[in-house]
Amino acid sequence: MRETRDSGKPNLQISVNNLCLDMLGSRVLDQIDLTIDQPGVTMILGPNGAGKSLLLKCIHGLLSPTQGSIGFNGLNGNPKQAMVFQKPVLLRRSVMDNMRFADQDRQTQSELEQALDSVQLLEKREHPATQLSGGEQQRLALARALLTKPDLLLLDEPTASLDPASVLIIEKLIQQATRQHIKSIFISHDIGQARRLSADVIFLNRGLVIEYSDAAPFFFAPHSNEAKAFLSGEIVL
Amino acid sequence: MLTEAFSEAFRLILSADADLFEILWLSVQVSLTALLVSIVLGLPIGTTLAIANFPGKNVCITVINSLMGMPPVVVGLLVYLALSRSGPFGVFGLLYTPSAMVIAQVLLITPIIAALTCQVMDDLHKEYRDLFFSLSIPLNKAVAAYLWDARYSLITAVLAGFGRAISEVGAVMIVGGNIDHLTRVMTTAIALETSRGELSVALGLGIVLLALALSVNGLVTTVRSRARYYGCA
Amino acid sequence: MRHKIIRKLCFAALCSFSSLSFADSIIVQSTTSTKNSGLYDYILPKASTDTGIKVNVVAVGTGQAIKNAQRCDGDILLVHAKTSEETFVAQGFGIERFDLMYNDFIIVGPAHDPASIKGSSEASEALRQIASTEAIFASRGDDSGTHKAELRLWRDSMIDPTEASGQWYRETGSGMGATLNIAVGMNAYALTDRATWTKFGNKGDFQIHVEGDQKLFNQYGVILVNPKKCPNVNAVAGQKLIDWLLSKTGQAAIASYQVNGNQLFYPNAR
Numbered sequence: 001m002r003e004t005r006d007s008g009k010p011n012l013q014i015s016v017n018n019l020c021l022d023m024l025g026s027r028v029l030d031q032i033d034l035t036i037d038q039p040g041v042t043m044i045l046g047p048n049g050a051g052k053s054l055l056l057k058c059i060h061g062l063l064s065p066t067q068g069s070i071g072f073n074g075l076n077g078n079p080k081q082a083m084v085f086q087k088p089v090l091l092r093r094s095v096m097d098n099m100r101f102a103d104q105d106r107q108t109q110s111e112l113e114q115a116l117d118s119v120q121l122l123e124k125r126e127h128p129a130t131q132l133s134g135g136e137q138q139r140l141a142l143a144r145a146l147l148t149k150p151d152l153l154l155l156d157e158p159t160a161s162l163d164p165a166s167v168l169i170i171e172k173l174i175q176q177a178t179r180q181h182i183k184s185i186f187i188s189h190d191i192g193q194a195r196r197l198s199a200d201v202i203f204l205n206r207g208l209v210i211e212y213s214d215a216a217p218f219f220f221a222p223h224s225n226e227a228k229a230f231l232s233g234e235i236v237l
Numbered sequence: 238m239l240t241e242a243f244s245e246a247f248r249l250i251l252s253a254d255a256d257l258f259e260i261l262w263l264s265v266q267v268s269l270t271a272l273l274v275s276i277v278l279g280l281p282i283g284t285t286l287a288i289a290n291f292p293g294k295n296v297c298i299t300v301i302n303s304l305m306g307m308p309p310v311v312v313g314l315l316v317y318l319a320l321s322r323s324g325p326f327g328v329f330g331l332l333y334t335p336s337a338m339v340i341a342q343v344l345l346i347t348p349i350i351a352a353l354t355c356q357v358m359d360d361l362h363k364e365y366r367d368l369f370f371s372l373s374i375p376l377n378k379a380v381a382a383y384l385w386d387a388r389y390s391l392i393t394a395v396l397a398g399f400g401r402a403i404s405e406v407g408a409v410m411i412v413g414g415n416i417d418h419l420t421r422v423m424t425t426a427i428a429l430e431t432s433r434g435e436l437s438v439a440l441g442l443g444i445v446l447l448a449l450a451l452s453v454n455g456l457v458t459t460v461r462s463r464a465r466y467y468g469c470a
Numbered sequence: 471m472r473h474k475i476i477r478k479l480c481f482a483a484l485c486s487f488s489s490l491s492f493a494d495s496i497i498v499q500s501t502t503s504t505k506n507s508g509l510y511d512y513i514l515p516k517a518s519t520d521t522g523i524k525v526n527v528v529a530v531g532t533g534q535a536i537k538n539a540q541r542c543d544g545d546i547l548l549v550h551a552k553t554s555e556e557t558f559v560a561q562g563f564g565i566e567r568f569d570l571m572y573n574d575f576i577i578v579g580p581a582h583d584p585a586s587i588k589g590s591s592e593a594s595e596a597l598r599q600i601a602s603t604e605a606i607f608a609s610r611g612d613d614s615g616t617h618k619a620e621l622r623l624w625r626d627s628m629i630d631p632t633e634a635s636g637q638w639y640r641e642t643g644s645g646m647g648a649t650l651n652i653a654v655g656m657n658a659y660a661l662t663d664r665a666t667w668t669k670f671g672n673k674g675d676f677q678i679h680v681e682g683d684q685k686l687f688n689q690y691g692v693i694l695v696n697p698k699k700c701p702n703v704n705a706v707a708g709q710k711l712i713d714w715l716l717s718k719t720g721q722a723a724i725a726s727y728q729v730n731g732n733q734l735f736y737p738n739a740r
Binding site for chain 3: 321322323324327330332333414415416417419429431432433434435436438
């Protein structure tokens with residue numbers, strides 16, 4: 001199932017080494033060792049409170065681990081990262097001004113408009129961003145993240161409780177990003193979505209990596225009882 | 238009494254009473270100058286308290302918040318003792334001048350502006366912090382974004398400060414001395430007319446002051462309704 | 471465009487402030503009655519014309535005025551508490567005390583006169599009656615000249631009203647005008663100087679009940695603050711104003727000030 005790339009671009013490799021994170025006196029991520037070297041979407045699955053968001057934030061640098069480290073290989077220097085949060089954070093400005101704020105490379109107006117068009121927000125470019133619907137807000141957040149031309153895109157449940165049309169647009173954009181050699185790490189609760197998008201899967205529970213494998217074997221025959229229960233829709237405690 | 242007061246207020250305004258406009262103008266001048274200084278001091282203080290991390294930060298915020306409720310008379314007394322000829326700053330001869338009134342009002346409203354700024358910026362900082370980190374926004378651009386996106390709330394904070402300044406009597410009475418044609422402002426004039434037993438004149442002046450406050454409030458409402466449109470009320 | 475206007479406004483504000491410290495101006499630490507009665511509004515323009523001095527009046531109670539002057543926050547002291555004034559001079563804060571003018575204190579009260587003091591020619595007798603009927607009395611309670619005079623009258627009547635403080639004897643801790651407003655509000659008797667009373671605009675049904683007693687004499691004095699104690703004192707201008715007040719012109723000006731046809735102050739400079 002591993003896709004081999006024919007482009008000359010080397011794959012981004014993310015290595016998580018013995019990572020531990022303590023919060024309020026309890027260990028929330030416990031000795032996580034991973035080497036993520038697949039292109040495409042790496043899906044993080046797991047029940048609530050498993051530590052999925054925390055792991056993503058550690059990778060992004062928003063949280064400093066209590067122990068261990070995170071390394072990036074395969075590119076010259078550190079990868080350019082962008083993150084889309086579960087609850088989109090938008091500046092209290094117009095849609096277009098939100099794009100402009102994130103635009104470090106002084107892209108042309110038509111490039112910005114094209115980016116907005118890709119999330120079907122071009123017509124709302126002068127609307128106040130905070131007045132958009134939830135789906136529109138998240139589409140804008142994704143367009144803004146992609147505008148920074150990242151090597152690594154981190155998505156923390158970007159489609160949770162969005163309208164189906166927005167989910168479709170977002171999934172399409174992420175698949176398109178994969179084609180443009182952008183590596184994504186994606187947290188989802190939607191198993192269907194995970195099947196559609198993922199190249200490989202990290203299954204977390206209570207701060208531990210229970211499984212890390214390619215997508216097909218994970219969904220077809222998970223090893224652990226927790227993953228089996230999770231995939232069959234039972235709540236894992 | 239009330240109808241008398243209203244007719245007195247209208248008489249004062251319609252007759253374009255020179256003394257009234259002098260007093261009103263000085264009130265506005267003193268309070269606006271104090272406001273300007275307080276903005277220059279209060280915005281950076283409030284912003285720093287909201288964004289920066291340093292030991293004793295919470296103590297500073299608590300102090301600023303308590304200073305918001307400082308009684309004007311106490312401020313007036315402190316400024317009086319400082320500016321008195323026998324006080325530490327007596328040599329400047331500032332007591333019983335509009336400058337003294339400005340100083341007192343600055344001490345009164347800087348904490349208000351700083352505390353409200355801190356609150357507004359703190360909320361915004363909590364909301365934007367992760368995004369700005371994610372986008373690698375440099376500090377100066379981040380602060381500019383905070384100020385810009387909070388501008389409506391900040392204007393409200395500033396107007397709150399102005400309202401406090403223009404309506405305050407205890408401090409300016411002590412440090413200004415309510416000297417005719419020099420340091421008499423609306424509030425001290427009201428106090429004087431009250432002590433003369435000219436209650437309808439006093440109330441008339443009060444109505445004029447109220448009209449000023451109302452127009453300022455009208456401004457706030459306009460600003461707020463615009464702010465709501467961009468989701469920053 | 472908007473920035474320009476704001477800048478201009480700021481500039482104007484600053485200019486107007488700096489222009490305030492012009493030429494010869496002095497500060498008079500004064501009792502309130504001379505201001506509230508309108509005397510200053512009447513005589514000071516004349517004084518300024520004759521002497522070229524701009525006079526700024528800070529009107530507070532006599533006690534506070536003396537304390538302010540001791541802190542050097544004034545050039546001239548104009549109050550009405552002779553003993554305190556003499557102490558002020560004796561302590562070296564003032565150069566010399568001059569009698570300036572006088573009027574008298576009166577006891578005012580509600581028309582129905584609950585303590586039946588109307589027409590009494592003796593102030594201390596009237597106060598005794600107020601105390602015995604426990605009729606409400608509003609006192610300044612602020613160490614002002616009028617307050618000191620009132621306490622003197624109580625001493626003469628052998629009564630210590632402060633024992634009934636908060637009951638029928640109510641110390642307002644406020645200026646004359648404020649105390650009169652309070653007195654009218656609660657139908658209380660009060661001691662006031664005649665000038666403030668005559669000009670007072672909120673009399674209700676109040677009347678003068680006691681007047682004419684020798685002990686109700688109210689002397690105003692004027693003192694130049696000692697430049698040796700307070701180097702900032704504008705002694706030249708201050709002396710000039712005092713000279714004018716004590717001169718025939720100044721005394722005539724004081725005498726000619728009338729409210730509703732009543733003379734309020736009687737000049738008596740020697």
